[in-house]
Amino acid sequence: MSELESRAKNEGYPFISILGHPGYYAKLGYQLASHYDIYAPFPAPDNVYFIKELKTDSLANVQGTISYLNAFND
Structure with a gap:
């Protein structure tokens, strides 16, 4: 998990x-x-x-339903 989080942070993802x-x-x-x-x-x-959160306050004012890429829907 730490590797996943590290890579996601390096790629600029705000949360997981x-x-x-x-x-x-x-x-x-x-x-x-x-x-x-x-x-x-x-x-x-x-x-x-x-x-x-991977970045401080990245979930502030965020709500709703997560959307995944179509590849995950097949």
Whole structure:
């Protein structure tokens, strides 16, 4: 995960959204995306969809549904 976060920061991504185990991702500093009024584009339980800022305040004034590239929809 640290490599993923490092690469994403270097590429200028403001945050990472991820679907996964609550105990694991919470330990890594991920927060429930719903706390930011951000939601998955597919049905997912609230307690497994997370988000983490990579830049300070990158989620300020951000809300809605995450969109993925079409490659993830096939």
